[in-house]
Structure formats: C-alpha cells, structure tokens
Amino acid sequence: MAIEFKPSPSLPPPVNSVGAVAWVRQNLLSSPLNIFLTLFSFYILYLLVPPVIEWGLVGATFTGASKADCTGDGACWAFIGVYFEQFMYGLYPSEETWRINLALILLVLLLGTYAVKTVNKLYLSLVILVVYPVIAYFLFAGGVFGLEVVETSLWGGLFLTTLLGVVGIVASFPLGVLLALGRQSKMPIAKSVCIVFIETIRAVPLITILFMASVMIPLFLPEGMNFNKLLRVLIGITLFSAAYMAEVIRGGLQAIPKGQYEAADAMGLTYWQSMILVILPQALKLVIPGIVNTFIGLFKDTTLVYIVGMFDLLGRIQAATHDANWLGMTIEGYAFAGFIYWAACFGMSRYSMRIERKLETGHKRN
Amino acid sequence: MSDQNSSSIKNFLNDAGNRALIFQALLLAVVVFVGYYLFSNLQANLADQGISTGFEFLNQPAGFPVLIHLIEYTEANTYGRAFVVALINTVVISLLGIALATFIGVVMGLARLSNNWLVARLATVYVETLRNIPLLLQMFFWYFAVLATLPIPKNSIIFGDFFLNKRGVYSPNPIAQDGFGIVIAGFILSIIASIALIVWAKKRQTRTGLWFPAYWASFGTIIVITFLALVVSGFPIEFDLPQKSRFNVTGGMVLPPEFVAVLVALSTYTGAFIAEIVRAGILSVNWGQTEAARSLGLKDSLTQRLIVLPQALRVIIPPLTSQFLNLAKNSSLGAAIAYPELVAVVMGTTLNQTGQAIENIGLCMLVYGTLSLSISMFMNWYNKKMSLIER
Numbered sequence: 001m002a003i004e005f006k007p008s009p010s011l012p013p014p015v016n017s018v019g020a021v022a023w024v025r026q027n028l029l030s031s032p033l034n035i036f037l038t039l040f041s042f043y044i045l046y047l048l049v050p051p052v053i054e055w056g057l058v059g060a061t062f063t064g065a066s067k068a069d070c071t072g073d074g075a076c077w078a079f080i081g082v083y084f085e086q087f088m089y090g091l092y093p094s095e096e097t098w099r100i101n102l103a104l105i106l107l108v109l110l111l112g113t114y115a116v117k118t119v120n121k122l123y124l125s126l127v128i129l130v131v132y133p134v135i136a137y138f139l140f141a142g143g144v145f146g147l148e149v150v151e152t153s154l155w156g157g158l159f160l161t162t163l164l165g166v167v168g169i170v171a172s173f174p175l176g177v178l179l180a181l182g183r184q185s186k187m188p189i190a191k192s193v194c195i196v197f198i199e200t201i202r203a204v205p206l207i208t209i210l211f212m213a214s215v216m217i218p219l220f221l222p223e224g225m226n227f228n229k230l231l232r233v234l235i236g237i238t239l240f241s242a243a244y245m246a247e248v249i250r251g252g253l254q255a256i257p258k259g260q261y262e263a264a265d266a267m268g269l270t271y272w273q274s275m276i277l278v279i280l281p282q283a284l285k286l287v288i289p290g291i292v293n294t295f296i297g298l299f300k301d302t303t304l305v306y307i308v309g310m311f312d313l314l315g316r317i318q319a320a321t322h323d324a325n326w327l328g329m330t331i332e333g334y335a336f337a338g339f340i341y342w343a344a345c346f347g348m349s350r351y352s353m354r355i356e357r358k359l360e361t362g363h364k365r366n
Numbered sequence: 367m368s369d370q371n372s373s374s375i376k377n378f379l380n381d382a383g384n385r386a387l388i389f390q391a392l393l394l395a396v397v398v399f400v401g402y403y404l405f406s407n408l409q410a411n412l413a414d415q416g417i418s419t420g421f422e423f424l425n426q427p428a429g430f431p432v433l434i435h436l437i438e439y440t441e442a443n444t445y446g447r448a449f450v451v452a453l454i455n456t457v458v459i460s461l462l463g464i465a466l467a468t469f470i471g472v473v474m475g476l477a478r479l480s481n482n483w484l485v486a487r488l489a490t491v492y493v494e495t496l497r498n499i500p501l502l503l504q505m506f507f508w509y510f511a512v513l514a515t516l517p518i519p520k521n522s523i524i525f526g527d528f529f530l531n532k533r534g535v536y537s538p539n540p541i542a543q544d545g546f547g548i549v550i551a552g553f554i555l556s557i558i559a560s561i562a563l564i565v566w567a568k569k570r571q572t573r574t575g576l577w578f579p580a581y582w583a584s585f586g587t588i589i590v591i592t593f594l595a596l597v598v599s600g601f602p603i604e605f606d607l608p609q610k611s612r613f614n615v616t617g618g619m620v621l622p623p624e625f626v627a628v629l630v631a632l633s634t635y636t637g638a639f640i641a642e643i644v645r646a647g648i649l650s651v652n653w654g655q656t657e658a659a660r661s662l663g664l665k666d667s668l669t670q671r672l673i674v675l676p677q678a679l680r681v682i683i684p685p686l687t688s689q690f691l692n693l694a695k696n697s698s699l700g701a702a703i704a705y706p707e708l709v710a711v712v713m714g715t716t717l718n719q720t721g722q723a724i725e726n727i728g729l730c731m732l733v734y735g736t737l738s739l740s741i742s743m744f745m746n747w748y749n750k751k752m753s754l755i756e757r
Contacts, residue, residue, distance in 0.1 A: 027483035205695035345498035
C-alpha cells in the first residue's frame with residue numbers, strides 16, 4: 001500500500017516582495033543614497049508643484065476684458081483670451097479669418113481621405129501637394145473671386161508659424177533627398193556642388209541665413225525685381241533644413257548594404273528606378289526618427305523669424321506683453337506659447353514612434 | 367545610313383559615362399551662369415546705391431557702445447575692435463555653455479537611468495519639456511519673465527556676499543596681489559607632478575600589474591602644493607566685495623542679466639539633448655558586458671568606469687559633437703535679447719551703420735564656419751583617441 005504523497009500547500013509570497021509597499025521599498029528606498037534621492041525629489045516637487053498650481057489654477061483669473069478684471073493673485077489668463085485672435089491669426093483682418101479656417105478644414109478633410117481604402121493614394125497626394133497649395137495661397141492672399149487682398153505683412157501668429165513649418169517641411173524633404181543622392185553620387189562635380197552647399201549651410205546659424213534672406217537677397221537681384229519677404233524667409237528656412245535633412249538621409253543611404261545597390265543594377269533598373277523602388281524606401285524607413293527630429297527642429301526654428309521682423313506666434317506674444325495696458329503678463333504669454341509649441345513637437349515625436357512601429361518589418365538587428 | 371546614325375546617337379546617349387559627363391557639364395554651366403548673374407547684379411546694385419565695398423570700414427570709429435566687453439572698449443574704438451569684442455563674447459558664452467550643458471546633460475542622463483523611480487520620472491519630465499520648447503522662447507522666458515522681474519538694486523536679494531537684482535548677479539571679484547606668481551607656479555608645478563605620477567603608475571601597472579590610486583593621489587598633490595604655495599606667499603588674493611549703497615550695488619564682479627539669460631537658456635536646453643545622448647550611449651552597451659565584469663569580480667564603480675563608460679563614449683561622442691556645434695551656433699540667438707555677440711554687433715549694428723551687407727554677413731559666416739570647424743576638429747581628435755582599435 002503506497003503512501004500517498006501530499007505536498008503541503010505553497011506559502012503565500014513574502015509580504016515584502018509584492019504589492020505597493022514592496023514597490024516603494026524597491027524603487028524609492030532601496031539604499032541610503034536612494035532614500036536621500038527620494039527625499040530630495042519630493043523637496044523639489046514641493047518647491048515647484050504647489051506654487052505653480054496656486055498661480056496657474058487656484059489664484060488665477062480666467063475671464064475678463066482688461067487688466068483691472070484680474071483681481072486674483074495668480075495668473076491672469078484673461079490676457080490670452082483678449083489677444084487670442086492676434087495670437088492665432090496675427091493682424092489678418094478679423095472678418096477674413098474664415099479663409100484661414102476654411103483652408104485648414106480643407107486640409108484636414110483631404111488628409112482624412114487617406115483613411116478611405118478606395119481612394120487612389122497617388123492622385124490624392126498629387127491633389128494635396130499641387131492643387132491644394134494653389135487653393136490655399138489664393139484663399140490666404142486673396143485677389144481672386146472677389147476675395148479681398150491681404151498683404152503678407154499682416155499674416156502672423158500661429159497661422160504664420162504653421163505656414164512656415166508646413167511649407168518648410170514639405171519643400172525641404174525632396175530637396176534634402178536630392179542633395180543626399182548628389183552627395184552619394186559618383187559624379188565628381190555634382191558631388192562637390194552638393195558637399196559645398198550642405199557644409200556651408202550647416203556651418204552657420206539659421207539667423208545668418210535669415211539675415212541673408214532679408215538683407216542680402218535684394219542686392220543679388222536685378223533692378224526692379226524683388227519678391228516678398230515672406231517668400232525670401234521661406235526659401236531661407238527651406239534651404240537650411242534641406243541641408244540637415246540631406247545629412248540624415250545620407251546616413252540611411254550608407255546603412256543600406258551594397259548588395260541592394262548591386263541587386264538593383266543586376267535587375268537592369270535605371271538609376272532613378274533603383275533609387276525610388278529599392279534604395280530610398282529602405283533608407284528612409286531607417287532614418288524616420290532623424291527626419292522627424294529635423295522637422296521638429298525646423299518647427300521650433302520658425303520662431304527665429306521674429307528676429308528679422310516677422311510676427312509669428314512668439315512674435316505676437318512678445319508684442320502683446322509690451323502692450324502698456326497689459327504689462328506684467330510675460331509669464332502667462334510664454335506659458336501659452338510654450339504649451340502650444342510643446343504640444344506640437346511632442347505630438348510629432350510620438351507620431352514618429354508610431355510610424356516606426358507600423359513600418360517595422362522585422363529586419364532590425366536587436 | 368541615317369538609321370545607323372540615329373542608333374549610334376542613341377547608344378552615345380544611353381552610355382552611363384557619357385550621360386554623367388553631359389549632366390555634369392550642364393550642372394557646371396548652370397552654377398557658373400547663376401553665380402555670374404548674381405555677381406553682376408550685385409555689382410550693379412552696389413554701384414547704384416553708392417554702397418562702398420571692402421573692409422576699410424573696420425578701421426573707422428564705431429561710435430556705438432557695446433555693453434558687455436571683456437577687453438577695453440569705448441565708443442571711440444573702431445568697428446574692428448567692436449568685432450573682436452563681439453567675437454570674444456560669442457566664444458566665451460559658447461565655451462561656458464558647452465561646459466555647463468555637458469554637466470547638466472550627464473547628470474540628467476544618469477538620472478533618467480536611475481533605479482529610483484521618482485528621480486527617473488523627474489529627469490524625463492525635464493528632458494521632454496525643455497527639448498520640445500523653442501530655445502528663443504526659453505531665452506525670452508529667462509530674460510523677460512525671470513530676470514527682468516527681479517527687485518531693483520535697492521531691494522537686492524542677498525546670499526552672503528552675492529547680490530541678485532534687475533541689473534544682474536553680483537559676486538566677489540578675486541584680485542591677485544603681489545606674490546600671486548608663486549601660487550601660479552606652484553599650481554603648474556603640481557599639475558606637471560601629477561601627470562608624471564599618472565604616467566608612472568600606468569607604466570608600472572603594465573609592467574607589474576600592481577595598481578596605484580594615481581588619480582586620487584594627483585588630486586591630493588595639486589591641492590596640497592597649491593595650498594602650501596598660498597601659505598608661503600601669504601595668501602596674495604583680495605576679494606573686491608560688492609557693496610550695497612542706498613540705491614545701487616557697486617564693486618564686485620557683475621554678470622549682466624543678458625549674459626545670465628543666454629547662458630542659462632543655452633545650457634539647460636542643450637543639456638536636455640545631451641541627457642538623451644548620454645542615456646542612449648549607456649543603454650547601447652550590451653548588458654552582457656556588465657555581467658561579465660561582475661563575474662570577473664569588479665565592483666560596481668569599477669564596472670562603470672572601466673567597462674561601460676569607455677564603450678558608451680564611442681557612441682556618445684559623435685552626436686555630442688553636433689550638440690556642441692548647435693550650442694555654438696545657437697548662441698547667436700542672444701542677439702534677440704541684446705546680448706552683444708557676433709550677430710548683434712556685426713550683422714545688427716555695424717551692418718545698419720555701414721550698409722555693407724555682403725562684408726558683414728560674410729564675416730559672420732566665416733567666423734561661425736571657423737568656430738564650427740575647430741570644435742569638430744577637436745572632437746574628431748578626441749573621438750579617434752577613444753575609438754576602438756581594430757585589426
């Protein structure tokens with residue numbers, strides 16, 4: 001008669017390795033140094049968080065029409081409310097701002113069409129890149145179909161920031177690809193032209209390029225021929241970020257194994273076919289983080305146009321804080337601008353992470 | 367006959383080498399033509415507008431003040447002198463910024479990897495906030511929202527001998543007295559001695575395997591010898607302390623608010639980028655390396671210093687170089703808050719007064735080009751020194 005083996009029931013896990021208490025012990029109090037760091041962090045939080053909440057929410061005034069309405073001892077968000085239209089559209093005439101909104105809605109609708117499966121994406125892209133900019137330009141500038149003409153010097157605020165950012169991004173990307181291909185090409189003259197261009201631009205700060213655009217370009221043009229300052233600044237920004245984009249893309253091109261180039265040649269593809277069908281899709285996928293970083297950098301750099309006398313979002317806020325009726329509103333203004341820029345840039349970086357995951361095909365070495 | 371002809375032309379055009387030649391010839395022609403066209407326009411425009419050319423203006427009196435100057439400068443000095451003053455301001459803020467940003471970056475990068483959950487989260491918040499807000503906005507914030515709202519000199523904030531008010535940060539200014547040469551000599555001597563000590567210790571370790579704490583020893587040597595020299599020469603340093611009078615603070619060393627704002631904004635902003643680079647560099651070292659070091663019996667501090675850091679540095683240095691370059695170039699944003707650096711003085715005031723856009727912008731681009739080149743040359747040298755020596 002065999003004795004039945006009866007294991008005793010397992011003991012519960014030790015209290016100090018599971019649950020909230022254990023988590024605190026492991027992550028906050030594991031050593032004397034850690035205890036000190038935790039206390040120090042709490043002290044910093046204590047110094048920062050309560051005053052910010054007190055200033056920004058509890059003691060803040062949210063509505064009002066003038067500085068006199070700000071009776072609380074905290075922030076005066078009424079300032080943002082009063083100037084909101086200027087921050088968004090600059091000095092664009094307020095009865096015409098619907099044109100900007102319409103262009104924005106149109107863009108969102110067009111981009112939304114990408115989600116519809118039956119639409120030909122190539123045609124859609126052509127519409128967005130060729131037809132839409134023309135429509136948007138005439139909407140913004142006016143002068144046709146009885147739309148009132150709005151000078152570009154009146155364009156400003158978040159509208160101008162977005163315009164500079166989007167046009168810069170869209171225009172600098174293909175230019176950057178061309179420059180990168182040129183730098184990698186075997187043709188000595190094409191290669192040196194690209195290298196000289198890229199390295200000259202990368203060696204100098206954006207401000208010098210913007211000064212060049214606003215001061216020097218008119219000197220290089222024939223008598224009587226001159227073009228709009230906004231356009232000049234746009235060209236400056238585009239060339240600047242194209243040079244950085246080219247270097248990022250070159251990194252991707254160099255990371256593609258030689259076999260891919262050779263295989264494309266062996267298939268009898270022409271140079272452009274092999275680049276567009278074989279090399280670039282792989283290379284661009286590799287450098288998505290770098291490309292998005294360049295975009296984010298470009299978006300942040302649009303603030304520099306304020307130095308050459310254009311009033312983008314930051315410029316309008318700077319102007320508003322110098323309004324004699326609203327003195328002392330600098331922190332409110334900067335907090336508002338900071339939040340918008342932060343949301344845009346942080347959003348872009350998160351979006352790039354998503355694309356990266358979506359395009360991941362499992363060839364990455366780990 | 368004509369058929370053959372057209373096919374030979376086709377062959378000629380389809381040959382990759384010929385195509386490359388034709389394309390490059392066209393490109394060269396376009397570049398030369400555009401260059402010539404712009405240049406001739408430029409000459410015509412300059413002649414029309416009566417703008418003089420050349421660099422003679424550098425010898426003419428500038429007639430404008432430069433608020434922050436580390437060398438002697440008055441309004442009677444030349445544009446050339448103003449240029450040098452601005453150049454020094456740019457270089458000083460860039461180098462100080464690089465040092466501070468590296469420090470902040472390393473601390474924040476390590477903090478993001480900390481075991482301590484709270485510290486890691488705080489560092490993440492710091493990095494993600496500062497990286498995603500434009501530098502110009504941050505500079506404005508420090509200058510207009512923080513430093514400009516400090517009290518007037520009469521109500522300065524006081525920490526011991528340090529004063530803080532609207533006009534800047536006042537601190538004691540050390541002034542060397544007679545006999546300070548002895549201290550400097552002692553200091554240099556001790557540095558030479560420490561280098562010799564480190565070289566000797568390394569050689570002995572290679573020969574015999576015996577280890578000697580050379581870095582601690584040389585640190586001690588420098589402190590002791592310098593202190594002895596101070597004692598021997600009778601403490602030849604006097605401090606010019608800032609004094610608070612009724613309405614003002616006088617004396618001492620003053621850091622003007624423009625300088626403080628640019629430095630703080632530049633170093634905290636670039637520090638956030640460097641933190642990410644440091645973190646990525648350390649994470650890039652395979653965990654197996656740490657495990658191997660532990661199984662060899664190295665303690666944690668030695669594992670970090672001898673195994674992880676040297677390998678991480680190889681990953682860190684190239685992107686770090688480009689951050690340093692960015693910082694030097696971004697110092698030009700100081701122009702927006704009237705810190706008298708190169709762009710503000712040369713491309714702002716000088717250009718406005720002389721009207722010579724080409725020369726002034728060219729001069730600026732040349733200086734930034736040289737500055738970028740020297741930083742990247744130095745970092746390339748350092749990179750080569752740290753890089754893996756492969757077969």
